Amino acid sequence: xxxxxxxxxxxxxxxxxxxxxxxxxxxxxxxxxxxxxxxxxxxxxxxxxxxxxxxxxxxxxxxxxxxxxxxxxxxxxxxxxxxxxxxxxxxxxxxxxxxxxxxxxxxxxxxxxxxxxxxxxxxxxxxxxxxxxxxxxxxxxxxxxxxxxxxxxxxxxxxxxxxxxxxxxxxxxxxxxxxxxxxxxxxxxxxxxxxxxxxxxxxxxxxxxxxxxxxxxxxxxxxxxxxxxxxxxxxxxxxxxxxxxxxxxxxxxxxxxxxxxxxxxxxxxxxxxxxxxxxxxxxxxxxxxxxxxxxxxxxxxxxxxxxxxxxxxxxx
Amino acid sequence: xxxxxxxxxxxxxxxxxxxxxxxxxxxxxxxxxxxxxxxxxxxxxxxxxxxxxxxxxxxxxxxxxxxxxxxxxxxxxxxxxxxxxxxxxxxxxxxxxxxxxxxxxxxxxxxxxxxxxxxxxxxxxxxxxxxxxxxxxxxxxxxxxxxxxxxxxxxxxxxxxxxxxxxxxxxxxxxxxxxxxxxxxxxxxxxxxxxxxxxxxxxxxxxxxxxxxxxxxxxxxxxxxxxxxxxxxxxxxxxxxxxxxxxxxxxxxxxxxxxxxxxxxxxxxxxxxxxxxxxxxxxxxxxxxxxxxxxxxxxxxxxxxxxxxxxxxxxx
Numbered sequence: 143x144x145x146x147x148x149x150x151x152x153x154x155x156x157x158x159x160x161x162x163x164x165x166x167x168x169x170x171x172x173x174x175x176x177x178x179x180x181x182x183x184x185x186x187x188x189x190x191x192x193x194x195x196x197x198x199x200x201x202x203x204x205x206x207x208x209x210x211x212x213x214x215x216x217x218x219x220x221x222x223x224x225x226x227x228x229x230x231x232x233x234x235x236x237x238x239x240x241x242x243x244x245x246x247x248x249x250x251x252x253x254x255x256x257x258x259x260x261x262x263x264x265x266x267x268x269x270x271x272x273x274x275x276x277x278x279x280x281x282x283x284x285x286x287x288x289x290x291x292x293x294x295x296x297x298x299x300x301x302x303x304x305x306x307x308x309x310x311x312x313x314x315x316x317x318x319x320x321x322x323x324x325x326x327x328x329x330x331x332x333x334x335x336x337x338x339x340x341x342x343x344x345x346x347x348x349x350x351x352x353x354x355x356x357x358x359x360x361x362x363x364x365x366x367x368x369x370x371x372x373x374x375x376x377x378x379x380x381x382x383x384x385x386x387x388x389x390x391x392x393x394x395x396x397x398x399x400x401x402x403x404x405x406x407x408x409x410x411x412x413x414x415x416x417x418x419x420x421x422x423x424x425x426x427x428x429x430x431x432x433x434x435x436x437x438x439x440x441x442x443x444x445x446x447x448x449x450x451x452x453x454x455x456x457x458x
Numbered sequence: 459x460x461x462x463x464x465x466x467x468x469x470x471x472x473x474x475x476x477x478x479x480x481x482x483x484x485x486x487x488x489x490x491x492x493x494x495x496x497x498x499x500x501x502x503x504x505x506x507x508x509x510x511x512x513x514x515x516x517x518x519x520x521x522x523x524x525x526x527x528x529x530x531x532x533x534x535x536x537x538x539x540x541x542x543x544x545x546x547x548x549x550x551x552x553x554x555x556x557x558x559x560x561x562x563x564x565x566x567x568x569x570x571x572x573x574x575x576x577x578x579x580x581x582x583x584x585x586x587x588x589x590x591x592x593x594x595x596x597x598x599x600x601x602x603x604x605x606x607x608x609x610x611x612x613x614x615x616x617x618x619x620x621x622x623x624x625x626x627x628x629x630x631x632x633x634x635x636x637x638x639x640x641x642x643x644x645x646x647x648x649x650x651x652x653x654x655x656x657x658x659x660x661x662x663x664x665x666x667x668x669x670x671x672x673x674x675x676x677x678x679x680x681x682x683x684x685x686x687x688x689x690x691x692x693x694x695x696x697x698x699x700x701x702x703x704x705x706x707x708x709x710x711x712x713x714x715x716x717x718x719x720x721x722x723x724x725x726x727x728x729x730x731x732x733x734x735x736x737x738x739x740x741x742x743x744x745x746x747x748x749x750x751x752x753x754x755x756x757x758x759x760x761x762x763x764x765x766x767x768x769x770x771x772x773x774x
Contacts (some may be wrong), residue, residue, distance in 0.1 A: 257646035268699040271611040283710070287615075294603070294712025295587040295749075301742035304709035309624050311739055312540050319709070320740060343674035386622035390706065393635070394599070396610025423627055424636065433611075 143202050144457065145192055146450030147185060148209045148255070148443075149173075151225035156188045156202075158196045159450040161458075163263055167195045178228025185234070186241050205236060207247040207453030209255035209334075209445040216297050221249060248452050253277070253300050253450025255289050256438070257284030260401055262451040271397040274438065275302065275388065276361035276404035281316075281326045287395060293403045307386045323384040325360040327406040334362045340445040347372035363409040380412050385420020392433050403438030411437055459518050460773065461508055461561075462766030463501060464571070464759075465489075466523045467541035472504045474512045474519075475766040476552070479579055482509045485713040494544025501550070502557050522554060523769030525571035525761040533612050537565060544605020552632040564768050569616050570607050573600030574756070576717055578767040581755035582716025587713040590754065591618065591704065592720035595636075597642045603711060623702045643675040645721040650678050650691045664686035679725040696730050708749050709742040719754030727753055 143166070147156040155170040170193050176184055185208070193200055209215075212223035219235025226232075235386050238247045250258070257274040259267065263350045276282035285292040285298035292299045302323030306315075314323050314332075321331045336341070338354035349357055352357035359434065365373035388400055402414065440447055443447050459482070461473040471486040485507050492574035494498055500525070509516055524530075524609040528539035535551025542548075573582065582588035582602065584698045590600035599616035601608040602629045608615045619638030622631075630639050630648075641647045653659070654670035664681050665673055665688050704716055718730065718761070754761055 160490050173474070198630045285710075287603060287610070288606065290604065290606070290713075292603050295714045295746075296712055296745065298745050299603075299710065299740065301709040301745060304740065304742040304745075305706050306623060306740040307625075308696065309702075315740065319742065382625065386625075392708075393617040394601075394707075394710065395608070395617065396612055396615045396617070398611045423624035424620065424631065426620040426635065428612065428613065429610075429614050429617060429620075 143198060143451060144204055144453035145189055146208045146209070146448070147188065147206065147445055148445035149185060149211060149223075150445070151211050153189055155446050156192050157446055157450060158192050158198070159454065161454065163454075167192060167204035170402060171197060171354055172225070172342070177226065178232070181226050181229065182232065182234060182237050186238065189238070201244040202456040203242065203245045203317055205248060205453035205454075206242060207255075207449040207451070208234065208238075208249045208259065209245070209252050209449040209452070210234070211252050213251055213298055214249035216293060219247075219249065229425050246453070248456050250262065250291070250448070250452050251282070251297070251300075251444050253284040254293075255452060256403060256444040257286050257401070257448070258291055258445040258455075259440050259446070259448030260324065260438060263440065263447045264444060265401050265436050266399050269398045269409070271383070271395065272399040272401065273391055273395060273397050274401045274444070275391075277326060277384075277402065277410065278371070278404040278409045279327045280403075281322050283391070284396055285395065302387060302391070305387050305390065309384055316383050321383055321387050325380040325387070330359040330362050330376055330380055330406070331357055333379065336371060337372055341357060344370075344372035344375065349373065359406055360409070367416045377413070380410075382420055384410075384413070384417045386424055388417065388435070389421040389424035392429050396429045397433055398434050400433060401402055401436065401438050403441065403444060407437070419450060459514060460520055460526070460766060460769035461505055461522045462762055462764070462769055464761035464765055465501060465520065465527060465539075466761070469498060469717070470504055471762050472508050473762055473766060474508050474514070477770065479763070479766065479770075483508060485511060488503045490541070493542065494548070494751035497542050497545065498548065498553050502554065503552070503593075505714050508547040513649060516558060517560040519558065520773040521559045521564060521769035522558060523549065523571075523765040523767070523772075524554075524563070524565045525568050525765040525768070526550070526735065527601070529614055530565035532609060535563075535565065556597070558564055562769070562772055564772050565766050566607075567598070567613070567616075568709065568761050569598035570609075570726055571600070571768060572718070572719060572760040573602045574607055574752060574767045574771075575756050575760040575763030577602050577758065578761045580760060581717050581752050582715050585714045585720065587652050587711065588714050588715040588717065589707055589711060590717045590719060590760070591707075592716065592724045593700075593721040595643045597638050597720075599707070601711065602653055602713075611664060613767075618703060618707070620732065621703050621706065623699055636702050637699055638720070641696040641703070646675040646678050646692055646696055646722070647673055649695065650688060653692070660686075660691065665689065670697060671740050675722055676725070696726075698736055700726075700729070702740055703739040704733065704751070705740035705746070708737060708745050712745045713749055716751050717754050718751065719757065719760060
């Protein structure tokens with residue numbers, strides 16, 4: 143028996159899993175702007191509740207896996223999570239090990255947990271080589287290569303949002319990275335905002351009726367549905383970038399599957415075949431024939447299942 | 459005791475290694491345009507000579523590792539090597555296992571062997587995360603991630619020459635890949651040839667004195683030394699591409715080291731600090747601080763040591 147915890151930016155969800163991956167019980171709570179140690183206390187509270195709810199003894203929990211919205215340093219057990227104030231270098235592993243003395247504690251980034259979850263219970267089952275591209279406010283990549291998730295020297299593999307895909311260099315790339323500047327949720331919003339502020343090329347766009355700084359990625363997708371030319375310009379660019387980026391991942395990793403998910407990608411599912419077509423132009427021609435582009439099967443549960451799998455794989 | 463064989467496009471070199479990696483004896487021969495089964499026979503001949511030379515019994519050789527100039531299919535044991543006629547799908551593993559019945563046979567691509575060799579006896583010793591960028595007529599990438607070399611679903615990871623780095627798409631990318639079109643040995647030669655054929659923008663270039671189709675990458679490097687403007691244009695572009703490509707590898711793999719080698723890179727060593735500067739503009743800012751760019755330490759021996767390591771790691 144293990145516990146998996148998905149700590150999101152606004153919500154925390156936990157579950158008790160048996161060794162087959164069945165969810166035995168589940169619990170969640172809103173983070174409600176908790177900061178620093180308060181956020182840590184909530185994680186411990188949810189774990190304690192899950193143990194009580196399941197009626198288990200604490201020592202029957204072999205391991206606890208945690209999916210965090212940021213980076214987990216495997217050497218120090220500390221977490222950097224930009225959306226939780228005070229979690230620049232938070233000693234989550236140490237805290238949890240002090241509270242739950244008999245369980246192993248394993249922490250990994252959300253992007254790593256997403257691919258672990260999908261490989262265990264979702265669209266990448268039986269894959270030894272699969273990638274999860276998470277397109278949300280930013281863009282992250284979870285990597286399963288030859289049957290193992292990758293971590294890298296400093297636990298920050300998969301920073302695919304920083305991929306260089308176009309010359310010349312632009313100043314905004316220094317803050318957001320090139321790929322993310324064009325194709326993340328925030329990037330799509332910013333590109334539309336910039337056009338609204340700088341020029342009036344797309345005269346008939348509905349987006350000009352909004353204050354530029356308030357435009358969101360969702361606004362751009364909605365305008366696109368109404369054949370808005372500015373929205374089409376911004377999203378066509380994003381499609382090119384999604385295609386080029388995924389082509390690069392195909393050439394480098396030679397995966398069986400690339401899974402697309404994340405908050406923004408719900409809206410972008412309709413573009414999947416166009417993204418694949420774009421990727422076909424750029425990728426290594428043999429490798430592109432060996433891969434399939436699919437949508438995340440677990441959706442919002444990918445992180446929770448990934449956390450459960452993270453716990454289980456370390457006790458197996 | 460193991461044997462490592464480096465099968466190049468023109469030459470074959472083999473060595474007997476002890477378990478510490480000491481070369482006990484070495485042997486080489488020119489391939490002299492041997493094709494198909496003749497090339498396979500030469501590999502067996504070199505192995506037999508090494509066994510005789512070392513005065514060993516055949517059954518004391520625990521494993522044979524082969525570095526091939528192409529792709530080794532780990533499921534079938536067959537090799538695709540574009541520079542050896544008749545090796546589109548050559549059953550090298552099966553042949554060697556039939557001839558040397560007591561030894562395990564392991565085959566890997568040259569790019570994989572390069573990073574294995576450097577991690578064992580070269581510039582990436584003690585690294586668990588390191589990459590080898592081999593810039594020759596093409597561009598390949600050997601990947602050591604979390605202590606293991608990657609293979610991928612169809613054994614073709616590391617096709618980094620196909621990396622998309624620039625819009626708009628150009629027809630030549632369909633044949634060579636975007637990165638390779640600008641920054642491999644053949645790519646550098648072709649870019650110079652194209653400019654010579656299409657325009658005369660760089661009036662004073664010495665390269666206009668040559669028949670365009672006969673221009674080589676070496677000609678471009680030599681012209682660059684004489685401050686030739688056409689050569690400077692072509693190589694500055696290559697430097698930008700080397701910088702962007704390596705930035706992408708840093709963001710994706712979070713390595714400790716990126717090693718540069720291959721036939722063309724001898725000439726390009728002088729550009730290493732400029733390549734690193736370019737990479738700093740594009741890469742994930744934390745990951746770029748964790749990596750060092752260095753030149754291959756083993757040079758032309760990287761493949762041989764990699765083949766030896768490949769043999770040894772599979773019997774350890």
